[in-house]
Amino acid sequence: MTMDELFFFDGKPEELALYETLLDRIKALGAFTAIAHKTQISLKNRRVFACVSVFRVLPKRLLPAHYLVLTLGLPDPLDSPRIAAKTEAQPGRWTHHIVLAGASELDAELLEWIRRAYAFGNRI
Numbered sequence: 001m002t003m004d005e006l007f008f009f010d011g012k013p014e015e016l017a018l019y020e021t022l023l024d025r026i027k028a029l030g031a032f033t034a035i036a037h038k039t040q041i042s043l044k045n046r047r048v049f050a051c052v053s054v055f056r057v058l059p060k061r062l063l064p065a066h067y068l069v070l071t072l073g074l075p076d077p078l079d080s081p082r083i084a085a086k087t088e089a090q091p092g093r094w095t096h097h098i099v100l101a102g103a104s105e106l107d108a109e110l111l112e113w114i115r116r117a118y119a120f121g122n123r124i
Contacts, residue, residue, distance in 0.1 A: 001020070001023075001034075002034065002036065004036035005019075005034055005036045005041060007036070008036045008041055012054070012066070014066035015054060015066055015067070015068055018066075018067075018068050018100060018102065018103060019041075019052055019068060021103045021106060022052070022068070022070070022100070022106060025106050025111060026043075026111070026114055026118070029114070029115060029118045030045065030118070030122075031045065032044060032045045032049070032118070033045075039053060039055070040052060040053035040055075040071075041053070044121065045118060045121050045122045046121060046122050046123070047073075047121040047122075047123075048073065048121060049072070049073055049114075049117040049118045049120060049121025049122070050070060050071060050072050050073070050114060050117055050118075050121075051070075051071040052068055052069070052070060052071075053068070053069045053071065054067070054068065054069065055069045055097070057069050057084045057085050057097040057099065058084050058085075058099065063099065064099070064101040066101065067099050067100060067101045068099075068100045069084070069097050069098065069099055069100070070097075070098045070100055070110075070114075071095060071096065071097050071098075072095070072096045072098070072113055072114065072116075072117040073089075073093055073094070073095055073096075073117055073120060073121065074093075074094050074096060074113070074116055074117055074120055075092055075093065075094070075120055076094060077094045077096075078094075078096055078113065080109075082098055082109075082110070083096050083097070083098060084097045084098060084099050085097045096113075098110070098113075
């Protein structure tokens with residue numbers, strides 16, 4: 001993990017722990033880089049396939065005290081109550097925001113969505 005990633009989570013140890021668990025679970029997908037920006041961390045292979053942030057994608061009263069927002073880029077929309085928001089950012093690219101409150105939410109369904117986003121980001 002880079003110093004920029006650690007700095008992104010400064011003062012947010014619960015969110016950092018969840019981010020570390022997420023990275024550990026997805027490293028089997030293959031090579032990718034994490035690029036920390038001011039408002040998000042982009043996960044990129046050929047293209048950005050996912051982002052991690054602490055954006056408020058739901059009203060504050062609906063968000064847990066500690067959470068991450070995982071944003072995935074996919075070729076089609078997902079239909080699940082786990083999706084906090086989605087939009088077709090450009091034709092054939094759907095952006096999905098998923099609120100994660102704990103490691104238990106990094107389940108098989110979510111990992112499959114991440115796998116699909118990774119493959120979509122790696123397309124030529």
